[in-house]
Amino acid sequence: MxxxxxxxxxxxxxxxxxxxxxxxxxxxxxxxxxxxxxxxxxxxxxxxxxxxxxxxxxxxxxxxxxxxxxxxxxxAPEGAFLGQGTVTIVTPLKQEAIKSRPVVAIEDVTGAQRLGDLARSLGLEPSFESIPIGGEIDLNRPNLVVISGPRISEHVAQVLAQDRVLQFERASDGPWTLVDRTTGMVYRSGQDQKPPRSWDVAYLGRLPRPDRQGSIIVFTGIHPPGSLGVVQLLCTRIGDLFNEVKTGHFSVLVGTEYDPDTREPRHVELLTPLHRLEDN
Incomplete structure (x- = not known):
């Protein structure tokens, strides 16, 4: 023995x-x-x-x-894209506008469930948790997949700030945008355009943890349908993503055209190349 x-x-x-x-x-x-x-x-x-x-x-x-x-x-080898063993999928709690109760966007719930199913199909065990109101969360843990952006959590914002190529930025009239610093291109959600359209843009990246002892996968749409678009991308093209970046640090912007009634993705595409963080 x-x-x-x-x-x-x-x-x-x-x-x-x-x-x-x-x-x-x-x-x-x-x-x-x-x-x-x-x-x-x-x-x-x-x-x-x-x-x-x-x-x-x-x-x-x-x-x-x-x-x-x-x-x-x-x-499957591409399971390593998400992590090893137990993968923790984190979604944010948000303040309900009318009764001020903590709620989770339905797209985030749906996305987390689909991501959990993907993890199981790849031989991983998913677990689920929420970022509380206020955004406090311990990001110095292995195998985290965080569906959140800089508005919800300052901790997540600090991780995202490591990316010098693809960045969240508020437009002069208020809405969040995503900016590609290599081209100067500014991506604005269809909900924030005039006239509005059923299209959203999302950030997807694997970035260093705050303690620099590991990595975190972070993704979020400017609005929730963009996050669901990233989940669609992962469920259908995770093998391609893994072949290109393996488990290295990267970031990319994802565009999602979605059904205006169901808010389900209709078409998902990469809007930028996959940027290696080491090259930033």
Whole structure:
């Protein structure tokens, strides 16, 4: 037995032993899942770079059939785009205009649920929490996906301020806009145009945590339909995004045309290239 198993086996309290054994099994299963994901990704990359399954198998002492099986089974490599193990999806509470109660935008609820389903399909375990009124939140944690912008949380605003290329900025007449500093292009939500139209723009990025000990995925539309558009993008094109940026720091602007009645995305597109934060 390993030292950890021996330690747990020696616990005299049977209920404590059960708790420890269960927790250790959960952690071990997450580790097995992430190792399988990593193994599949490496085989995929080697094969893409020109090695045959037989050549890979010869190098690592497995059969060609086993290498082929690993390549096409197990957790998808692109799951690493969201994180490892348990991914925490965070949505903001907002002040209700009439009764001043804390509420969550329906698009944020829907988006979080769909993102949770995506995480499960990629072999990850989603958990959910909210940014309270006032915007106080601990961002120095692993595997956070935060659906919020600078207006809701000063903590999130400080993370977003690290991006020198794509930035939130208030227009002179009041509404928030998104600005691409490389081109000078200013993107304004369709709701804030005259005449208004059913189109929104959103920010999506993976940025350093405040403690610089990890990363956070942050995205938000200028209005809630833009956030739902980012979720649509992730659910349909996460493989493409992962292939381009892996787990590195990046940012991009996303445009969403949506149904004016249901506010569901009709068409989602990238408005800018994927900017590498290291290149800012």
């Amino acid at each position: 390993t030292g950890e198993v021996e330690r747990i086996a020696a616990i005299p309290d049977p209920f404590e032993l059960l708790r420890e054994a269960t927790a250790r099994m959960s952690a071990a299963q997450q580790e097995v899942t992430e190792l399988a994901r990593l193994r599949r990704r490496v085989i995929q990359e080697l094969h893409h770079n020109g090695m045959s399954y037989a050549e890979i198998a010869q190098q690592v002492g497995l059969t060609r059939g086993r290498i082929h099986q690993i390549r096409h089974g197990g957790p």
